[in-house]
Amino acid sequence: MSGYFTNDDIVAMEKRRRTAFINSLSGFKSVSLIGTVAASGQSNLSIFSSVTHLGSNPALIGIVSRPGGRHSLQNILETGCFTINHIHPAVVKQAHQTSARYAPEVSEFDATGLTPEYHALLPAPYVSESVIKYGLSLVESHELKINGTTLVIGKVVEVFVPPACLLADGTIDLEAAATITSAGLDSYHTTSRITRLTYAKPNQLPQDMP
Amino acid sequence: MSGYFTNDDIVAMEKRRRTAFINSLSGFKSVSLIGTVAASGQSNLSIFSSVTHLGSNPALIGIVSRPGGRHSLQNILETGCFTINHIHPAVVKQAHQTSARYAPEVSEFDATGLTPEYHALLPAPYVSESVIKYGLSLVESHELKINGTTLVIGKVVEVFVPPACLLADGTIDLEAAATITSAGLDSYHTTSRITRLTYAKPNQLPQDMP
Numbered sequence: 001m002s003g004y005f006t007n008d009d010i011v012a013m014e015k016r017r018r019t020a021f022i023n024s025l026s027g028f029k030s031v032s033l034i035g036t037v038a039a040s041g042q043s044n045l046s047i048f049s050s051v052t053h054l055g056s057n058p059a060l061i062g063i064v065s066r067p068g069g070r071h072s073l074q075n076i077l078e079t080g081c082f083t084i085n086h087i088h089p090a091v092v093k094q095a096h097q098t099s100a101r102y103a104p105e106v107s108e109f110d111a112t113g114l115t116p117e118y119h120a121l122l123p124a125p126y127v128s129e130s131v132i133k134y135g136l137s138l139v140e141s142h143e144l145k146i147n148g149t150t151l152v153i154g155k156v157v158e159v160f161v162p163p164a165c166l167l168a169d170g171t172i173d174l175e176a177a178a179t180i181t182s183a184g185l186d187s188y189h190t191t192s193r194i195t196r197l198t199y200a201k202p203n204q205l206p207q208d209m210p
Numbered sequence: 211m212s213g214y215f216t217n218d219d220i221v222a223m224e225k226r227r228r229t230a231f232i233n234s235l236s237g238f239k240s241v242s243l244i245g246t247v248a249a250s251g252q253s254n255l256s257i258f259s260s261v262t263h264l265g266s267n268p269a270l271i272g273i274v275s276r277p278g279g280r281h282s283l284q285n286i287l288e289t290g291c292f293t294i295n296h297i298h299p300a301v302v303k304q305a306h307q308t309s310a311r312y313a314p315e316v317s318e319f320d321a322t323g324l325t326p327e328y329h330a331l332l333p334a335p336y337v338s339e340s341v342i343k344y345g346l347s348l349v350e351s352h353e354l355k356i357n358g359t360t361l362v363i364g365k366v367v368e369v370f371v372p373p374a375c376l377l378a379d380g381t382i383d384l385e386a387a388a389t390i391t392s393a394g395l396d397s398y399h400t401t402s403r404i405t406r407l408t409y410a411k412p413n414q415l416p417q418d419m420p
Contacts (some may be wrong), residue, residue, distance in 0.1 A: 005369040008330075010269050023267040024382040025344060025369065027296060028391035028401060030237035048292070052260050053239070054274060055357045056232040059220050062361075064264060064272075069417045086237060087324040100410035106269055111412070121216075129379075131260050132228050134235060136273035144363060147265045151272075151361060155355060159215040159235065166213075170227035171394045174233040180404065181238035184225070186419070187406045191238060191391060191399035194299050198312035202321070206303055209396070 022186035027125045031182035032097055034063060035083035035116070036075035036140050043116055043125045046072045046126040047098045049182050051084060059156035061136060067148035071104070073156040076152055080138045085130035088178035093187045131177040134159040234394035240394035243305055244273060245293035245335040246285035246327070251336045253326055254320040258283045259392050261294060269366035271346060273326045277358035281314070286362055290348045291332045296341035298373040298388035302398050330367050344369040 010018060015133050029049040036044045050064035061084065065073040070081045087095045094112040102111055105165070108145045109116045115128035136154025165176040181189050196205040220228055239259040246254045261272035271294065275283040286292045297305045305324040312321050319326045325338035332345045345365025353360050375386040384401070390398050407416040 001416070003371055003373045004381065005371075007365070007367050008367070010366060011262060011267075013380065015267070018269070020377075020380040021369075021382065022269045023263055024368065025269075025366070025371075026261050026263040026271055026294075027240035027242060027341070027389055028238055028384060030239055032237060036360075050262050051236050052262055052274060053233055053236040054354065054359055055220075055276075056229045057225070058324075058356065059217070059228070059232045060357060060359075061236055061378045062274075062352075064262060068267075084236075092404060094229050094409065096407045096416050097410050100412045101410050105410075132235070139356050140354060142361065143355075144350060144352075146266065146268065146349050146363065146365075149270075152302055152351065153356065155217070155356075156220060156232065156235070159220070159231075161213055161215075161235075163213045166235065170230040171397070172231065174234060174238060174393050175399075179237055179246075181401060183384050183401075186408070187352060187381070188404045189385075189400050189401035190404060191393075194302060194398045194400060196397045197306045199301065200307050202310045202312050202316075203308075206306045 020184055028183055028189065029089055030054045031180065031188070033085040033087060033098065033127050033130065034072050035085060035127060036072050038071065038075050039078045041106070043107045043109055043110070044075055045098050045114060045125070047095050047125065052131050054153060060139070060153055061156065062151050062153050065150045067151055073152065074100045075152055076138055079123055081124045081136060082132060082138070082154060083122065083127040083135045083151055084124045085127035086132040086177060086179045088131060089180060089190065091129050092180065097188070119158065131171065132161050132165065132179060212354050219271065219292060230395055236397065238391040238393055241297055241398070243295040243297060243308065243337050243340065244282050245295060245337060246282050247289055248285050248336050249279065249288045252315070253317045253338065254281045254285055255308050255322070255324060256333070257305050264363060270349070271366065271411065272363050273360050275360045275362055280308055283360055283362065286348055289333055291334045292348070293332065293334045293336045293343060293345050295337035296342040296387060296389045299390060299400065301339050301382055302390065306396070319325060321345060327338065329368065342382065
């Protein structure tokens with residue numbers, strides 16, 4: 001198997017092979033469960049591996065929804081809100097299972113056994129089992145011309161994070177929460193910190209933080 | 211320290227604390243080095259933690275560029291191309307150091323000691339030290355109304371991946387390449403696979419792949 005691929009090689013790959021290859025090319029992903037509710041009241045829970053920080057002031061997070069995706073995007077556009085819930089090893093199979101194509105009247109909470117949790121500020125459901133979770137209100141969406149994928153941008157409305165996962169400088173210690181990362185279509189990973197590095201300045205190599 | 215934060219609490223945080231908090235909220239990130247070249251020929255290398263898979267057919271990857279960011283975005287718009295280079299533990303300090311605000315005439319390759327590598331299809335430089343790297347041509351960009359951040363979308367033109375990092379189904383084994391992930395502003399992590407799970411179907415829990 002060659003180690004060099006042109007776009008022609010990629011286009012010529014069998015579909016499932018190409019999907020596995022390109023999905024793993026971008027590196028480790030921010031994987032979370034997105035909780036939404038339809039105007040009808042039907043709840044939805046779906047695993048997304050495209051959660052992206054877009055700004056801190058205002059606090060903005062993006063997720064990417066594929067065309068022909070399930071009901072998450074439609075629910076977000078209907079109700080103007082969604083929740084993002086971190087995943088830890090004990091719930092990884094249930095989290096992955098939310099990607100199954102259930103009938104429209106089935107809530108992924110019922111189907112997977114994950115527990116919905118509701119809070120006052122938003123109608124969208126949180127995942128009770130998640131250690132870190134946050135709620136967002138829709139502020140903007142962009143449809144990509146080239147493939148119909150939608151970037152959904154939410155502003156952070158509230159955050160739940162255990163005090164034991166907060167470091168002195170405000171950083172959330174994701175390893176203390178056992179938050180996992182994903183790769184490709186189906187691979188899930190724990191992490192081990194190599195280092196935290198000091199703020200980079202010209203003419204001075206970054207130092208390991210004590 | 212409380213474990214619950216509303217948007218008002220986030221807005222009221224001291225700036226550096228808020229930046230650390232919100233940057234770590236989204237989970238582990240796809241961190242890579244983005245190589246570009248200006249029309250003048252000046253090369254640029256910059257660490258990005260927002261590399262996102264946007265589609266496999268065509269093969270599309272997005273990166274997010276902050277307003278007032280360095281020269282990467284300007285170079286991509288000028289030359290229509292960029293490279294994405296994975297990071298492994300041996301180069302993490304040099305990779306982090308590319309975020310220092312060097313004078314415009316300084317290439318981050320010279321400043322950090324990382325080695326530029328050129329290939330025929332694109333004028334943008336690759337990072338010789340990176341195990342997995344790929345080149346992209348600009349297809350689309352979207353500026354977020356709310357904060358001026360830009361989503362840059364590239365189509366994959368060529369991929370370099372060692373044959374030893376390719377699994378039988380086309381998946382790239384990121385751990386075989388020692389690709390790292392990042393968290394927050396300054397934290398870098400290796401990973402350990404928990405499992406790969408079979409394709410999810412209703413009424414059947416996913417299985418660990420053999």
